[in-house]
Amino acid sequence: MAAKNTKSTKKKGEDGDPLAEYRRKRDAGKTPEPVPADEDALPRGENDTFVIQEHHARSLHWDLRLERDGVLVSWAVPKGIPPSPKVNHLAVHTEDHPLEYATFEGDIPRGEYGAGTMTIWDRGRYETEKWSEREVMIVLHGSRVSGKYVLFRTRGKNWMIHRMDPPADPDAEPLPERLRPMRAAEGRRLPRDQSAHGFEFAWGGRRLLAYISGGRTRFTDGRAGEVGGPAGLGSKLGEALGARPALLDGELAQVEGRETYLIFDLLHLDGHPLLDLPYEERRGRLDELELSGPRWQTTPWFPGDGDAVRQAARDQGLPGMLAKRLDSPYTPGEENDAWRYIPVK
Structure with a gap:
């Protein structure tokens, strides 16, 4: 020494x-x-x-x-x-x-x-x-x-x-600068093999990806363009994750009269991309983060129960629902039938 x-x-x-x-x-x-x-x-x-x-x-x-x-x-x-x-x-x-x-x-x-x-x-x-x-x-x-x-x-x-030393995690990667979100193909019917899918509500909001690092947040839209989030949302969401870098996918929508960021996917966490993991595993890791606050919520998902989700979406006056294959990776910028948007009206 x-x-x-x-x-x-x-x-x-x-x-x-x-x-x-x-x-x-x-x-x-x-x-x-x-x-x-x-x-x-x-x-x-x-x-x-x-x-x-x-x-x-x-x-x-x-x-x-x-x-x-x-x-x-x-x-x-x-x-x-x-x-x-x-x-x-x-x-x-x-x-x-x-x-x-x-x-x-x-x-x-x-x-x-x-x-x-x-x-x-x-x-x-x-x-x-x-x-x-x-x-x-x-x-x-x-x-x-x-x-x-x-x-x-x-x-x-x-x-x-x-x-001064090498990285603590030599395999860690920085968050991507910009990513175009994966898009769902539109269909009228539920998939036949409901047990192979997870089902979510479609909220009719504005698609936003949230890039969180060092307790700070920046947002990009559906075309990967840099956009500002609602006042106060980015700093508070960043605080919720603290020192953990993450990339979230979600939409900004009105929930009970309040603009809320609804989070439904996790694309990067703690220096490691999760795009190649199956949807079911990404959702599990997202749920473990327990992201819930006054301006943001992790949305619910329901494996294998499409009929009940469709009826609940109708009852709540939502525009549609999503069927996502449990084994599907996340393909940035692509419209993929592994995710299906189904109108309910």
């Missing part, structure tokens, strides 16, 4: 207290966060503890905290810790936190600094290879993140974080 540079990036307040800024921003009577009374209350460690906290504040981000000289030196990372050396992520240097913060999870009340939900995303031990005012090189040993990283200062409080 390289010799350690013991110079710290943290700066003490005018009174010599490294947590002066932290205390100034928080009211111990209102927030559940740990607020030590004074510097003497700080426990002393071995400068080897790290924690990454997922912070659902005004905007979702991840807080990387490294134990150093009796405090947690902290960076806010808007898009999370990069899993590959091919991309660097912004890391904003924030105030030092007390060591007790390494175990904190909870809800910071509205109106307080950093209001929102804080959960521990990963934690473990780390080794220091270099530590200076402008560069911090470390090796993380966590349950979710392991490997060599460097944080380097670019301007003011803005730093970047770069993975």
Whole structure:
């Protein structure tokens, strides 16, 4: 291991207290966060503890905290810790936190600094290879993140974080830039072999694919053109998946008088395309994500029960239904009889 540079990036307040800024921003009577009374209350460690906290504040981000000289030196990372050396992520240097913060999870009340939900995303031990005012090189040993990283200062409080090791998952692929959705062929009758199909409602909405990465979402339409989603939908949907990259297929439709994104397929997850998997398996993985919120819902599907779905669609005043072969892969941009749209009126 390289010799350690013991110079710290943290700066003490005018009174010599490294947590002066932290205390100034928080009211111990209102927030559940740990607020030590004074510097003497700080426990002393071995400068080897790290924690990454997922912070659902005004905007979702991840807080990387490294134990150093009796405090947690902290960076806010808007898009999370990069899993590959091919991309660097912004890391904003924030105030030092007390060591007790390494175990904190909870809800910071509205109106307080950093209001929102804080959960521990990963934690473990780390080794220091270099530590200076402008560069911090470390090796993380966590349950979710392991490997060599460097944080380097670019301007003011803005730093970047770069993975120096090979990708954590060498087979991972980035989300596609744009994908044309698979289209259903139109028919008038239910398939004869209903047991080989899954059935869904057709909602009569606008087709949208949602590309989610680092807690952020972008949308493309049925022609793969970039479009803006309804205000607030993209950020909240992104927060629901957190650090997990995913590509969803769905439609934007009116449900009980509210515009809702109805999700019916999962095309990419955690760095792996799912297009070649059978429809039944993709739907199973989508259901496991439990995506349900005020502006988005995972739609129901019903294996082998087409007659009941057709009658339910009529009863609800929906325009149609879809019959999808359980073994069908997803063929982008194609109209395929493996998916059949059946009007019900």
